[in-house]
Every structure is written in C-alpha cells, then in structure tokens.
Amino acid sequence: MSTPFSPLTGAALTGAERMAPAATVTPSFSPLYRQIKVLILNGLRLGEWKPGEGIPSEMDLATRFHVSQGTVRKAIDELAAENLLVRRQGKGTFVATHAEQQVQFRFLKLVPDSGRPGSEGPAHRDIIECRRSSANSEVARALALSAGDAVLQVRRVLSFLGTPTILEDIWLPADPFKGLTAERLAAYQGPMYALFETEFNVRMVRAEEKIRAEPANEGREKLLRVEIGTPLLSVERIAYTYKDVPMELRRGYYCTETHYYHNTLG
Amino acid sequence: MSTPFSPLTGAALTGAERMAPAATVTPSFSPLYRQIKVLILNGLRLGEWKPGEGIPSEMDLATRFHVSQGTVRKAIDELAAENLLVRRQGKGTFVATHAEQQVQFRFLKLVPDSGRPGSEGPAHRDIIECRRSSANSEVARALALSAGDAVLQVRRVLSFLGTPTILEDIWLPADPFKGLTAERLAAYQGPMYALFETEFNVRMVRAEEKIRAEPANEGREKLLRVEIGTPLLSVERIAYTYKDVPMELRRGYYCTETHYYHNTLG
DNA sequence: CAGTGGTCTAGACCACTGG
DNA sequence: CAGTGGTCTAGACCACTGC
Numbered sequence: 207m208s209t210p211f212s213p214l215t216g217a218a219l220t221g222a223e224r225m226a227p228a229a230t231v232t233p234s235f236s237p238l239y240r241q242i243k244v245l246i247l248n249g250l251r252l253g254e255w256k257p258g259e260g261i262p263s264e265m266d267l268a269t270r271f272h273v274s275q276g277t278v279r280k281a282i283d284e285l286a287a288e289n290l291l292v293r294r295q296g297k298g299t300f301v302a303t304h305a306e307q308q309v310q311f312r313f314l315k316l317v318p319d320s321g322r323p324g325s326e327g328p329a330h331r332d333i334i335e336c337r338r339s340s341a342n343s344e345v346a347r348a349l350a351l352s353a354g355d356a357v358l359q360v361r362r363v364l365s366f367l368g369t370p371t372i373l374e375d376i377w378l379p380a381d382p383f384k385g386l387t388a389e390r391l392a393a394y395q396g397p398m399y400a401l402f403e404t405e406f407n408v409r410m411v412r413a414e415e416k417i418r419a420e421p422a423n424e425g426r427e428k429l430l431r432v433e434i435g436t437p438l439l440s441v442e443r444i445a446y447t448y449k450d451v452p453m454e455l456r457r458g459y460y461c462t463e464t465h466y467y468h469n470t471l472g
Numbered sequence: 473m474s475t476p477f478s479p480l481t482g483a484a485l486t487g488a489e490r491m492a493p494a495a496t497v498t499p500s501f502s503p504l505y506r507q508i509k510v511l512i513l514n515g516l517r518l519g520e521w522k523p524g525e526g527i528p529s530e531m532d533l534a535t536r537f538h539v540s541q542g543t544v545r546k547a548i549d550e551l552a553a554e555n556l557l558v559r560r561q562g563k564g565t566f567v568a569t570h571a572e573q574q575v576q577f578r579f580l581k582l583v584p585d586s587g588r589p590g591s592e593g594p595a596h597r598d599i600i601e602c603r604r605s606s607a608n609s610e611v612a613r614a615l616a617l618s619a620g621d622a623v624l625q626v627r628r629v630l631s632f633l634g635t636p637t638i639l640e641d642i643w644l645p646a647d648p649f650k651g652l653t654a655e656r657l658a659a660y661q662g663p664m665y666a667l668f669e670t671e672f673n674v675r676m677v678r679a680e681e682k683i684r685a686e687p688a689n690e691g692r693e694k695l696l697r698v699e700i701g702t703p704l705l706s707v708e709r710i711a712y713t714y715k716d717v718p719m720e721l722r723r724g725y726y727c728t729e730t731h732y733y734h735n736t737l738g
Numbered sequence: 739c740a741g742t743g744g745t746c747t748a749g750a751c752c753a754c755t756g757g
Numbered sequence: 758c759a760g761t762g763g764t765c766t767a768g769a770c771c772a773c774t775g776c
Contacts, residue, residue, distance in 0.1 A: 235753070237764055263742060274766050279743090287553070289738055295743045296773035313737050413737040418728035419685040419703035437685035437703035443737075462684035469735060471579050471679040471709075472555055501772070503745055529761060540747050545762085561762045562754035 242271055243281035250290060250301060250409075251448040257303035257403045261291065264299070290411060290448075304410070305400035313399065313413060313445075316372065316465045323468070326366045328395075334361040334429070336388035338380060345377045348444050348455040356380035360391065363429050370430050371465060377455040382408055399445075408453055413445040417467065422459070430461050439467055508537055509547035516556060516567060516675075517714040523569035523669045527557070530565070556677060556714075570676070571666035579665065579679060579711075582638065582731045589734070592632045594661075600627040600695070602654035604646060611643045614710050614721040622646035626657065629695050636696050637731060643721040648674055665711075674719055679711040683733065688725070696727050705733055 246261070255261045264282065268275045282299055285291040289312070292300045302309065310324060317323040339359050346353040357377050364372040378386070383406050394401045402408045420440040427434045439460035447453050460467065512527070521527045530548065534541045548565055551557040555578070558566045568575065576590060583589040605625050612619040623643050630638040644652070649672050660667045668674045686706040693700045705726035713719045726733065 237752095239764075265742090276767085277765060280764085282743095293743065294774085296741080296775080298742060298774095315735075315737075415735045415737065417683065417705065417733040417735060419705045419726075420728075421703050435701065437687050439683065439685045439705075460685075462686075467683040469581075469681045469683060471581075471681065503771095505745075531761085542748085543746060546745085548762095559762065560755085562756080562760080564755095564761060 238273060239277045239280040239284075242267075242273060242278055243284055245271065246281060246285060247290075247448065253407055255301050256407075257301045257409055258305065260298040260300050288411075302409075303400065303403060304397045305403065310397060313397075313410070315468050316460055316462075317468050318366065318465050329364040329366055329372075330368075331392070332363045332365070332370075333388045333392050334363060336360045336386070336391060341377070345455055349377065349379055349452050351379060358383050358386055360386075360388075362391070366465070369461075369464070371461050373426055373429050373459045375457045379453065382406055382453065408447055410445045410453065411448055412450075413443050416442045418442075420459070426459055430459065432461060436461075438462070441467070504539060505543045505546040505550075508533075508539060508544055509550055511537065512547060512551060513556075513714065519673055521567050522673075523567045523675055524571065526564040526566050554677075568675075569666065569669060570663045571669065576663060579663075579676070581734050582726055582728075583734050584632065584731050595630040595632055595638075596634075597658070598629045598631070598636075599654045599658050600629060602626045602652070602657060607643070611721055615643065615645055615718050617645060624649050624652055626652075626654075628657070632731070635727075635730070637727050639692055639695050639725045641723045645719065648672055648719065674713055676711045676719065677714055678716075679709050682708045684708075686725070692725055696725065698727060702727075704728070707733070 246267070249255060249261070261267070262270070264275050264278050267278045267282075271278065282291060282293070286293050286299075289302055289309075292302050294300065304310075304313075311317075318326055337359055339357060340354045341349065341351050341357045343353045345351070345357060346355060349357070351357070356379075358380050360374075360376040360378070362374050362376070363370050364374070383402075386406070390405070391398070391401070399410045402410065418440040419437050422430065422432050422434055422436040422438050424434060426438070427436070430438070432438075439458075439462050441456075441458040441460060443454070443456040443458065444452050445454040445456065512533070515521060515527070527533070528536070530541050530544050533544045537544065548557060548559070552559050552565075555568055555575075558568050560566060570576075570579075577583075584592055603625055605623060606620045607615065607617050607623045609619045611617070611623060612621060615623070617623070622645075624646050626640075626642040626644070628640050628642070629636050630640070649668075652672070656671070657664070657667070665676045668676065684706040685703050688696065688698050688700055688702045688704050690700060692704070693702070696702075696704070698704075705724075705728050707722075707724040707726060709720070709722040709724070710718050711720040711722065
C-alpha cells in the first residue's frame with residue numbers, strides 16, 4: 207500500500223501534508239483515518255450521497271483513497287458514532303436521515319408521563335404562521351447572518367391526544383429555504399427535519415439547547431390553552447448542519463403537565 | 473494465539489460459551505472483545521482498580537486474557553466511549569473519576585447566562601439536613617428497594633455568587649452509604665459523587681433525568697429566596713452505578729433567572 | 739452464492755510520557 | 758531510553774443480507 211493519494215486532487219499526501227503547521231497549536235498531528243473522515247464528510251456536505259442513500263463499500267472507498275480497509279473503517283466508525291452514517295451489516299453503510307422511526311425522538315425529547323416516546327402516535331401539527339421577515343440582531347447572531355438579512359419565521363403548535371403541548375417559533379435563513387410555505391409544511395407527513403432533507407438538501411446534524419422555566423405570557427397562553435403564569439419549559443435550540451453551520455433557531459415552549467423532557471447523562 | 477482462556481475461571485472459552493443460548497433472542501452472538509469488556513467491567517465493579525488508578529497496559533491485559541492487543545483495545549475503546557475509562561497516551565488507561573475538573577460538569581448541566589460552565593467558581597453548598605428515614609413506595613421503586621427500607625435523605629442548597637440557585641433533595645440507600653453525615657458532606661471539598669467514590673466505593677456512571685417546569689411552593693420558596701409561584705426547573709434524576717444498579721434519587725429545583733440548563737443533541 | 743459489514747490476529751511503526 | 762497508547766497494514770475468517 208505505497209504512498210496514499212488524495213482522491214479529490216489526485217496528489218499524493220506527503221508527510222508534510224499529514225502534519226498540521228507547526229505554528230498551529232490545537233491539532234499537532236492528523237492521522238490518516240481522520241483525513242479520510244474529512245473526505246467522506248466533504249462528500250456528505252456536497253451531496254455526493256444523500257440522506258437515506260448508501261455510500262460505497264469499505265473496500266471501494268479503500269481502493270479509491272489508496273488506504274487499507276481498516277483505515278476507512280476507523281473513519282466510518284467515527285462518523286457512525288456521530289450519527290452521520292448508519293452501518294447495516296450485510297447491506298452497507300448509509301447516510302443517516304431524520305425520516306426514520308428510530309431517529310424520530312433524538313431531537314424531540316418530550317415524552318408522556320405514561321408510555322414510551324411516541325406511544326401517543328404522531329403529534330398533530332398546526333402551522334399558525336409562516337412568513338418572511340428580516341433578522342433582528344439576536345436571530346442574526348444565532349444564525350450567523352447580518353442583522354436585517356431575510357429569514358423565514360414559522361410558528362406552530364404540536365398537540366398530543368388533542369391537547370396542545372408545544373408552541374414553537376422557528377427562524378430559518380431565507381436563502382437555503384426558499385420556497386418553504388405554510389402549505390408545504392402542513393402537507394408534509396413526518397418530521398420537519400426530514401422535509402428539510404428532501405426538499406432543501408439541509409441535513410440537521412447536531413443541536414444545542416438552553417432550557418429554562420418561564421411563566422406563560424399573554425399570546426402563548428391562548429395557543430397552549432393554559433392560564434397566564436403557568437410554568438412552561440422554555441427550550442431555545444440552535445441546530446447545525448454538517449460543518450457546524452447554524453441553520454435554525456427555534457424557541458419552544460413545552461407544557462409539562464402530562465409530559466417531561468427526558469435526558470440521559472452519560 | 474490458540475484457544476482463548478477465561479482469566480477468572482481458568483477455563484477455556486468454548487464455542488458454545490461464545491454463543492448466547494439459541495433461545496435468547498436479543499444477543500445472538502457475543503464477540504470476543506465484548507467478553508473481554510465484561511471481564512474488565514467486573515474488575516471495575518469489584519474494585520480491582522479504583523477511580524483514578526491505572527489499569528494494566530493493553531499488552532498485559534492481552535497476555536492475561538490470552539487474546540491479541542487489538543481485541544483488548546476494542547474492549548477498552550467501548551469502555552472509554554462510555555466514560556468508564558480514560559486513555560492517556562504515553563501514560564496508560566485509568567479508571568474515570570468525578571474528582572476531575574474536566575468531568576465536573578457532566579452531571580451538573582446548569583450554566584450561567586454569561587460565562588462558561590464553572591466560571592463562577594465552585595458553588596457554595598449548604599447542607600440543610602441529612603437524616604435517616606424509610607423509603608416510601610416511590611423512593612423504593614426508584615432505588616429498587618422495598619417500601620420501608622432504610623434510606624438516607626439529604627437536603628442541600630447550592631449558591632452561585634451568593635445567590636441560592638439549586639435546591640436538592642437526595643435519597644440514598646442507607647446500607648452502602650452507612651456513616652454518611654451532614655458533617656462529612658459539609659467538610660468535603662469537591663463534587664458529591666467524588667466523595668461517594670473515595671468514601672463509599674460507589675462510582676456513579678450514568679443518570680436519567682426527567683425535567684419539568686413547576687411553580688415554587690411554600691418551603692422551597694424560602695430556601696431559594698423567590699416568590700411563591702416562580703417557575704422553577706424541576707429535575708428528577710436517578711443515578712446508576714456500574715451494573716445499571718440505581719444508587720441515588722435526586723430531585724432538584726433550579727432557579728433559571730440567571731442560569732440555564734444546557735443540553736447537546738447529537 | 740456473492741457482497742456487505744464485523745471480528746480477530748500479528749507485526750511494524752509513530753507519538754507521547756516520564757525517568 | 759523504555760513503556761504506554763495510537764495508527765496502519767494485510768489477511769483470514771465470521772455473520773448477515775438478498776438474489
């Protein structure tokens with residue numbers, strides 16, 4: 207297995223290329239499998255393989271990248287651990303997607319007091335509004351835009367067993383989501399992030415949430431059918447696509463009378 | 473590398489032992505590295521290596537278990553991924569411990585609005601009470617005890633920059649924590665879970681939390697110095713030791729005026 | 739049955755730590 | 758410098774899937 211080649215440039219990876227610049231402190235060394243990981247990641251980011259599709263077999267990738275199967279394997283291991291890829295023995299390796307039962311509740315952590323996550327069936331979704339506006343400074347900062355840039359603003363209510371439980375305000379950069387309307391949102395069956403994948407080629411990979419307890423104010427109170435002042439779980443989320451690019455700001459208000467936010471500390 | 477031997481029994485692992493019974497549905501096959509993982513896990517559980525100490529080198533373990541270094545490596549990889557072990561290149565592999573800066577905030581997810589986790593310095597801790605009582609049905613169920621079994625009950629308040637922010641009620645099975653007093657809790661510098669490790673040989677490995685928004689009631693209201701009815705984050709936690717044995721029930725009430733609960737969705 | 743991912747081995751070499 | 762974990766390879770074989 208002579209000198210490894212960079213598949214995109216066709217140039218051989220020299221020892222120097224495998225070293226980070228000496229001045230850079232953070233990664234003093236980049237092993238081969240991590241470079242392979244970046245190459246696969248690029249393929250994912252550029253849409254070479256779409257969510258739900260299979261990527262080439264480990265042997266194919268090893269040949270393409272001029273490394274051993276074990277090295278490709280280690281790269282894929284890390285991507286699978288980060289939930290970007292899914293391995294299926296005997297079938298292949300596939301790009302992860304939000305359009306799967308299994309993954310449905312990795313981003314919606316509200317579960318009913320009795321029963322398992324999703325045991326109430328799919329939530330009923332009401333799109334309250336979907337309009338174009340311009341980002342204020344707060345939204346701009348969250349989405350790495352400039353203040354005044356165009357954004358789409360969605361407000362919706364999720365109901366379980368007829369009881370409105372979640373009120374969400376969602377901000378999206380207008381450009382990547384051009385063409386998103388209340389009608390398309392309402393028509394789509396399945397998770398919103400799955401629609402983002404198929405319609406806008408945006409795959410949400412990771413999110414950060416800030417959770418607080420807040421009293422229901424006027425406006426939210428009516429949509430969730432609770433008294434003003436009722437404690438609600440305030441969940442502010444920023445969701446990121448592949449290269450840690452923020453693509454969504456979401457403020458949720460969860461009614462925790464009959465549900466709770468579930469979290470595991472590992 | 474002929475037939476692998478079980479280091480504890482001295483008996484060779486036969487093909488049959490490496491297969492789960494055919495009747496069992498769940499794990500139809502148990503690879504070697506997973507059996508090695510169990511052996512190491514047993515060592516951890518039985519206190520062969522204590523938190524903070526180093527375990528034998530990969531080569532030593534490979535020799536002891538009669539497998540290759542790669543197989544031991546994969547077992548350790550999984551244990552490290554589960555935060556049970558910590559690898560340190562050039563030094564060895566160590567049993568994870570809560571007495572480390574790095575791990576301090578893996579179980580306390582409340583961070584200040586401005587600043588990084590822990591930027592306020594260590595929280596001031598007030599032990600309100602520490603008494604022996606008997607488990608009601610709810611506590612018994614959470615701790616896998618029988619109703620009426622002896623438990624220790626601790627109530628404490630954590631303050632940041634002089635502001636009381638967290639009120640916690642903690643229930644512990646009395647037997648493993650025999651000798652725990654308010655004085656020892658108050659005297660100990662550092663995380664409570666670190667004290668549990670050094671004094672009671674109980675290492676908390678994993679926890680599940682149920683989070684709700686609740687109004688401050690009478691009693692809690694005075695300790696947190698807020699108005700009755702102020703929304704608080706209610707955090708119910710069950711913490712587990714090595715073999716998924718529940719060892720702590722904790723009900724926390726977090727004041728989220730100047731702090732938020734931080735969570736990452738992967 | 740061929741093709742996929744999954745396991746296991748053996749050996750070489752690299753990066754990092756400490757004495 | 759010896760000892761540790763970390764990387765990379767090559768090859769054999771196993772488990773699972775679908776044709």
